[in-house]
Amino acid sequence: MKTKSLEKQLKKNHLYASIQKIKKLNLNSKFFTTRSINIKTNQKVKEQIKQIAIELKPWRKGPFKIDDLFIDSEWQSFIKFNILKPFMKDIEDKVVADVGCNNGYYMFKMLKYNPKKIVGFDPSIKYKLQFELINALAKTDIKFELLGVEDLPSYHHKFDVIFCLGVIYHRSDPVKMLKQLKQSLNKDGIVFLDTMFIKDKREVALIPRKTYSRISNIFFIPSILGLRNWCERAGFKEFEILAIKKTTKNEQRKTEWIDSYSLENFLDPNNHNLTYEGYESPKRIYVKLKV
Numbered sequence: 001m002k003t004k005s006l007e008k009q010l011k012k013n014h015l016y017a018s019i020q021k022i023k024k025l026n027l028n029s030k031f032f033t034t035r036s037i038n039i040k041t042n043q044k045v046k047e048q049i050k051q052i053a054i055e056l057k058p059w060r061k062g063p064f065k066i067d068d069l070f071i072d073s074e075w076q077s078f079i080k081f082n083i084l085k086p087f088m089k090d091i092e093d094k095v096v097a098d099v100g101c102n103n104g105y106y107m108f109k110m111l112k113y114n115p116k117k118i119v120g121f122d123p124s125i126k127y128k129l130q131f132e133l134i135n136a137l138a139k140t141d142i143k144f145e146l147l148g149v150e151d152l153p154s155y156h157h158k159f160d161v162i163f164c165l166g167v168i169y170h171r172s173d174p175v176k177m178l179k180q181l182k183q184s185l186n187k188d189g190i191v192f193l194d195t196m197f198i199k200d201k202r203e204v205a206l207i208p209r210k211t212y213s214r215i216s217n218i219f220f221i222p223s224i225l226g227l228r229n230w231c232e233r234a235g236f237k238e239f240e241i242l243a244i245k246k247t248t249k250n251e252q253r254k255t256e257w258i259d260s261y262s263l264e265n266f267l268d269p270n271n272h273n274l275t276y277e278g279y280e281s282p283k284r285i286y287v288k289l290k291v
Helices: 002-012 014-024 043-055 075-090 104-115 123-140 149-152 174-183 222-231
Strands: 027-031 036-040 064-066 070-072 095-099 115-122 143-145 160-167 185-196 238-246 273-274 285-290
Touching: 002 014, 002 064, 002 123, 014 043, 014 123, 027 064, 036 043, 043 123, 064 104, 070 149, 075 160, 075 185, 075 238, 075 285, 095 149, 104 115, 115 149, 115 160, 123 143, 123 149, 149 160, 149 174, 174 185, 174 222, 222 238, 222 285
Parallel strands: 036 064, 095 115, 095 160, 115 143, 160 185
Antiparallel strands: 027 036, 064 070, 185 285, 238 285
16 A cells, blocks of 8 residues: 555656656667766757756765766765675576665666666655656666565565665664565575674664764664674574775765765764764675575
């Protein structure tokens, strides 16, 4: 029922109709693995695409380049993707899910590695519209569902590989979320997970009082051992650390394609090792989980 309601809202959005008109033009477009799309059309259509993209701000993930239009997203998402790139051999000929897929940037990047099928999950109408715009030009077979992680176990098929990037700290019950991911895997399935973490040798988690980096819906930020324990409690048998990286202003920054704050506004102006609230500044860990 929730999906049908969101789909109705999506189709009532005036931008959805505009994107469908673009899609029906059957533009002669070429989609390159750098997320660059070359299109052969007149200036009027190019201007229509630009206006749709502007109305769809903020663009969090990217960047995307549509002919001479450069959508300079808040996140330089290729930095995160390049961390995971050495492990993309695991998705060849596999059924893949991207949970919290945003506008589909990572899914578009994954196409180069020949997955059997890719399904994205995100309940945001704005991100779905961004995906629809890019895919109207890219013409891929990627499927985007207006669903959240809680909907995965009841989805009509399971997955060989699940990517869940930057989601778990937004969940008030992280162990439950990890169990939902595990329930959604085929035999010998894999989860690639990234989350913020705190430096602490104990099995603990930070519980922000009101906000973390001025963000209210961040509930828990675990230590590495705390994260490992969550994963074990959820039933995962293998916990492999792939990378650890501090978030920098090169990776996340304000651009003309977002109308809000970004990392520099989230940090203590006098000490960038701390958040605005005085907590440790964001650092990320990337792990590979197996059942």
